[in-house]
Amino acid sequence: MNIFPSRLSPTILAVATLFAAGQAAAIAPFTIRDIRIEGLQRVEPGTVFASIPLRVGETYDDDKASAAIRALYALGVFKDVRIEVVDDVVVVAVEERPTVAGVEFSGVREFDKEVLMKSLREVGLAEGRPYDKALIDRATQELKRQYINRSLYGAEIQTTVTPIERNRVNLTFTVTEGSPARIKEIRIVGNQAFSESTLRGLFELDTGNWLSWYTKSDRYSRTKLNGDLETLKSYYLSRGYIDFRIDSTQVAISPDKQEVSIIINITEGEPYIVSEVDLAGNYLNREDEFKQLITVKAGQPYNANDVAETTKAFTDRFGDFGFAFARVEARPEIDRARRVVRLVFAADPSRRVYVRRININGNDRTRDEVIRREFRQYEAAWYDGRKIRLSRDRVDRLGYFTEVNIETADVPGAPDQVDLNLTVAEKPTSSLQVGAGFSSAERLSLNFSFKQENAFGTGQYLAVELNTSKFNRVLVLSSVDPYFTADGISRSFDIYHRSSKPYNDYGGNYELITEGGSLRFGVPFTENDTVFFGGGIERTRIKTGTNIPAEYLAYAEQFGYTSNTVPLTVGWARDDRDSALAPNRGRYQRFNTEWGVGGDARFIKLNYQFQQFVPLSRQYTLAFNSEFGWGKGLNGRPFPVFKNFYSGGLGSVRGFEQSTLGPRSITGTYAGGPKKITLNGELVAPFPGAGNDKTLRLFAFTDVGTVWGESEKVDLSQMRASAGVGISWISPVGPLRLAWATPVRKFAGDKIQKLQFQIGTSF
Numbered sequence: 001m002n003i004f005p006s007r008l009s010p011t012i013l014a015v016a017t018l019f020a021a022g023q024a025a026a027i028a029p030f031t032i033r034d035i036r037i038e039g040l041q042r043v044e045p046g047t048v049f050a051s052i053p054l055r056v057g058e059t060y061d062d063d064k065a066s067a068a069i070r071a072l073y074a075l076g077v078f079k080d081v082r083i084e085v086v087d088d089v090v091v092v093a094v095e096e097r098p099t100v101a102g103v104e105f106s107g108v109r110e111f112d113k114e115v116l117m118k119s120l121r122e123v124g125l126a127e128g129r130p131y132d133k134a135l136i137d138r139a140t141q142e143l144k145r146q147y148i149n150r151s152l153y154g155a156e157i158q159t160t161v162t163p164i165e166r167n168r169v170n171l172t173f174t175v176t177e178g179s180p181a182r183i184k185e186i187r188i189v190g191n192q193a194f195s196e197s198t199l200r201g202l203f204e205l206d207t208g209n210w211l212s213w214y215t216k217s218d219r220y221s222r223t224k225l226n227g228d229l230e231t232l233k234s235y236y237l238s239r240g241y242i243d244f245r246i247d248s249t250q251v252a253i254s255p256d257k258q259e260v261s262i263i264i265n266i267t268e269g270e271p272y273i274v275s276e277v278d279l280a281g282n283y284l285n286r287e288d289e290f291k292q293l294i295t296v297k298a299g300q301p302y303n304a305n306d307v308a309e310t311t312k313a314f315t316d317r318f319g320d321f322g323f324a325f326a327r328v329e330a331r332p333e334i335d336r337a338r339r340v341v342r343l344v345f346a347a348d349p350s351r352r353v354y355v356r357r358i359n360i361n362g363n364d365r366t367r368d369e370v371i372r373r374e375f376r377q378y379e380a381a382w383y384d385g386r387k388i389r390l391s392r393d394r395v396d397r398l399g400y401f402t403e404v405n406i407e408t409a410d411v412p413g414a415p416d417q418v419d420l421n422l423t424v425a426e427k428p429t430s431s432l433q434v435g436a437g438f439s440s441a442e443r444l445s446l447n448f449s450f451k452q453e454n455a456f457g458t459g460q461y462l463a464v465e466l467n468t469s470k471f472n473r474v475l476v477l478s479s480v481d482p483y484f485t486a487d488g489i490s491r492s493f494d495i496y497h498r499s500s501k502p503y504n505d506y507g508g509n510y511e512l513i514t515e516g517g518s519l520r521f522g523v524p525f526t527e528n529d530t531v532f533f534g535g536g537i538e539r540t541r542i543k544t545g546t547n548i549p550a551e552y553l554a555y556a557e558q559f560g561y562t563s564n565t566v567p568l569t570v571g572w573a574r575d576d577r578d579s580a581l582a583p584n585r586g587r588y589q590r591f592n593t594e595w596g597v598g599g600d601a602r603f604i605k606l607n608y609q610f611q612q613f614v615p616l617s618r619q620y621t622l623a624f625n626s627e628f629g630w631g632k633g634l635n636g637r638p639f640p641v642f643k644n645f646y647s648g649g650l651g652s653v654r655g656f657e658q659s660t661l662g663p664r665s666i667t668g669t670y671a672g673g674p675k676k677i678t679l680n681g682e683l684v685a686p687f688p689g690a691g692n693d694k695t696l697r698l699f700a701f702t703d704v705g706t707v708w709g710e711s712e713k714v715d716l717s718q719m720r721a722s723a724g725v726g727i728s729w730i731s732p733v734g735p736l737r738l739a740w741a742t743p744v745r746k747f748a749g750d751k752i753q754k755l756q757f758q759i760g761t762s763f
Contacts, residue, residue: 029061033088041096041167043077051075068092077130078653083497097130099166108148112269131161131169134147143173151219153257154178177662183207183218183258188232190247190266193239202235204226205262211688214696220251220260223609229264236268237304242334242341243269261411272302275340280331281347284321291321292316294345302332302341314347319385322420323349324408356417362424363457366400370459371422373483374398378520378525383408383418390527396426400454402427459483461492473499490522490530510545512642514538520569532571532592539564540601540642555641559600563640582695582728583613584621594643602634605643605674621684623699627652631674632710639710648720650756652678653703655722655741659752662707664749672733675714678705697728700738714731721745724754 008620035054037045052068054060065083066732072081072094080095105113105122120126125139140157147155163193183205188196200206205228208218229246236244247265254260276298283290293313295306307330318326326349333342358379360371374394377387388406396404403425411417451463461480468471475497484491495517501510520534542552542561570593577586588611607629615621647659648670660670682701702723708714724741738757746752 017176027062027085029059029117031058031090032056032090034056035090035092037092037094039096039537042094042099046431047075047114048094048146049073049093050094058092060085067380077351080510083538096167097132098127098167099162099167100127100129100702101164102127102170104170105175106172107177107222110152110177111146116143116146117251119143125171130642131171135163136171140173147175147177149221149223149540149591149612151180151182151221151260152177153181153253157716168706170475179258180219181253181258181260182256183220184261186262186264188266193241193268193271194235196255197230199235200674209688225249225262232266233600235301235305238306240271240273240300240301241269242272242483243267243735245269250624253428259569263278269530270336270339270719272339272341273336274298274300274343274708275335275338276342277345278342278344280344280351282444282671283347284318284349290317290347296343296407302343307343310345318347318349318390319383319388321349322352322354322382322384324353324383324385325350341418347690351415353383353416353418355379357410357412358420358422358424360424360756362401363426365457366424366454366459367457369397370400370457373488377420388420392655393423394527395422398459400427400459402717408447438517484521488524491519492534493517493519494702496534503563510548511543512640513541513543513755518567528573528692529574532573533569535568537564537566538599540640547669549641549669549671551641551665555638559637562601563601565601565640568595568597570592570595572647577611577613583623584695585615587612596640601640601643602637603631603643604634605631605639606630619686623680623682623684625678625682627678627705629674629676629707629708638675643676644707646670647676647678647705648751649753650737650739653705653720653722654701654724654726654739654753654756655703655743655754656720656746657753659721660751661705663709663712673707673709673712675710675712675715676705676707677714677719684728698725699728700725701741702744703741704745718747720747720750 028568032054035049035056037048040048051071051074053071054068062273068083070082072078072092077097078094079097082093084091084093091703103117103125105116109118109560117126119142123135123138123142125135125178126255136159140159144155147153155178156176158174160174162170162172164170185198185203185207186203188199191199203219204224205220206212206217207480210216229249233244233246245267247267249265250261250263252261252263263696274296277294277296279287279290284630294310295313296303296310311328311330314328315326319330326347328348329346331344332346332348335341342420344448355377356379357592358372358375358377360368375391376394377384392404392406395401401424403423405423407421407423409419409421411419425748451461451465455462459482461478461482463476464475465476465478477495478492480490480492480643496515498514500512500514516536516538518534518536520532522530522532523675540563542556544556544561545551567748572589572591574587574589577583577588588609590607590609592607593606594603607627610625612624614624616622625738629645631639631643631645646659646662647653648661653661659672662673663671665671680701680703682699684697684699687696700723702721704719704721706719708718713717720743722741722743722745724737724739726737726741729738736757738755740755742754743750743752
């Protein structure tokens with residue numbers, strides 16, 4: 001029996017190959033009669049046969065044997081390989097590497113287990129894969145890198161390998177995290193035009209403040225530092241300092257790995273003024289259109305942000321005409337003697353293309369058709385940048401994804417075609433909530449809700465809501481099909497039971513109980529405009545009790561304690577805000593008409609809301625809100641008291657107790673009225689110490705408004721007003737707003753409540 005070659009290990013594969021070559025002289029070439037594989041446990045024999053260059057009936061030689069050994073080691077699943085020759089039979093003897101059966105972490109507090117598992121999978125370590133000592137070393141380095149990114153430089157990691165049955169191992173990473181390194185100082189050297197404190201104020205990183213436990217802004221991160229350096233550079237370039245540069249960045253870590261010092265050396269240069277702005281190149285004979293997109297102004301300091309904005313606007317405009325690969329270059333011609341710059345925008349539209357295919361990735365749950373029906377750019381149509389941007393925004397507004405990105409890819413061999421690759425990252429769209437809530441007006445309330453915003457990946461909304469608050473109890477079953485028809489007409493229906501007690505000072509057990517159902521359709525007329533219409537059946541019962549308002553008794557005695565009505569609704573909405581939770585720009589309008597056409601209650605009720613968001617900068621937003629309501633009884637009947645508007649508190653005029661403005665009954669109850677005006681203004685700013693985090697913001701506001709009774713004239717002098725400050729936080733349980741307000745116009749008998757908060761309220 002001849003052995004060729006002797007036992008090898010992966011670390012001496014090259015030596016083994018040479019040894020194999022040396023043994024070649026001992027074995028003369030022969031015709032292979034059979035090939036046998038020995039030692040396999042989990043690897044399929046077909047994998048081995050497919051990898052080696054040896055076949056029955058072919059000639060065996062030393063070169064093929066060496067190539068076979070190299071090929072099997074290259075698979076990465078064997079730790080030992082031998083080739084033996086017995087009577088013209090080639091025997092391939094292998095020893096498999098152990099397989100990773102499980103990976104566990106001990107002592108980990110900074111990360112979720114799944115985050116670390118994902119990082120290990122990226123370096124090739126995962127359950128079911130072969131165990132390799134070199135792979136463990138890479139995995140340990142990757143874990144340390146993850147901790148360094150969190151400023152935990154002193155983290156220590158030990159790996160325990162535990163063999164188990166069937167040639168498997170369990171891996172345990174024991175982590176001693178230690179304390180995070182804090183930024184001790186940040187220094188900027190070389191600044192003259194701006195103070196060091198002003199420049200440091202641009203950074204997300206800082207030396208710590210009372211909110212650092214939340215923002216972690218005092219933890220060093222290379223990624224954050226690079227972002228801050230870009231912000232610093234942009235700050236200078238937007239103020240005319242074309243020659244600004246960052247000479248060096250020095251990051252020093254203390255010996256105990258607990259403190260970090262950052263020193264940034266800069267050269268400012270001199271500020272430059274724009275002397276002239278010209279166009280060069282091919283602008284499709286539309287120079288006048290492109291000139292209107294220029295935001296750079298002659299005579300003003302050079303502003304790199306304006307230059308970038310103009311360049312992007314030009315590129316987007318070329319894209320609107322199908323030129324997906326247009327190149328626009330801003331060429332500054334600098335006159336350093338006069339400190340002026342002539343700016344030339346040179347354009348090359350390149351070639352016009354059309355979209356061959358739209359590829360969607362990342363939607364493991366959501367069906368393709370739910371995404372594709374939001375697209376306004378179609379396959380086999382000319383590339384249109386405006387429609388592509390609109391398509392991306394429409395997909396993002398679905399609310400099913402945390403990220404939505406579109407990239408353009410060339411089609412090999414077809415210079416006039418491109419593919420659009422849409423990549424989404426899905427988020428959970430189902431929620432089951434059982435808990436309690438508390439607000440300054442409602443006190444304690446129990447609630448249960450099940451919501452599925454994307455039921456079975458179809459894009460339909462299903463919900464069951466139950467709320468047991470002190471003043472408002474709700475049971476609602478809802479369903480919304482946003483594409484009831486292929487043209488995008490939506491259908492929604494609700495079945496509800498609502499019980500409410502108006503606010504008063506003297507208690508009472510009377511109630512308004514409303515039960516019914518409604519069906520509504522929404523017809524999109526434009527990309528931002530939708531008209532709604534529908535109808536329903538509703539029964540409202542006035543349940544008598546102590547301190548019931550005289551208005552309720554008067555209505556009940558004349559028309560009965562139970563009123564049935566058939567309300568028809570017609571509404572319109574337009575929404576072009578950039579975000580529904582934390583908008584920075586855009587406008588929202590909503591108009592709704594409710595018309596009681598049948599039953600005991602005959603009325604008409606109108607409501608209009610207007611919101612405008614004006615960006616003052618990337619961090620500051622000016623927001624306006626106005627709401628107008630009007631109602632009137634029909635056929636000689638008064639306006640139903642159970643349809644009244646209310647004002648006061650969060651959502652209307654802050655600083656006054658909830659729903660306490662307007663007409664007051666002789667029993668002391670605030671029963672609302674059919675006429676309402678509310679005006680709000682807010683200046684939204686980043687919370688001190690929170691950097692650019694939009695989930696936590698501070699706002700200053702002023703509110704004006706009230707309601708009037710049916711027999712009262714709208715007298716603007718009767719409107720209440722307040723001013724104050726508040727905190728807005730998009731918390732895990734919903735948007736939370738806390739406001740402290742002081743009335744600046746009030747009247748005798750008004751109920752004041754300076755501190756108010758609630759979850760889920762806007763304005």
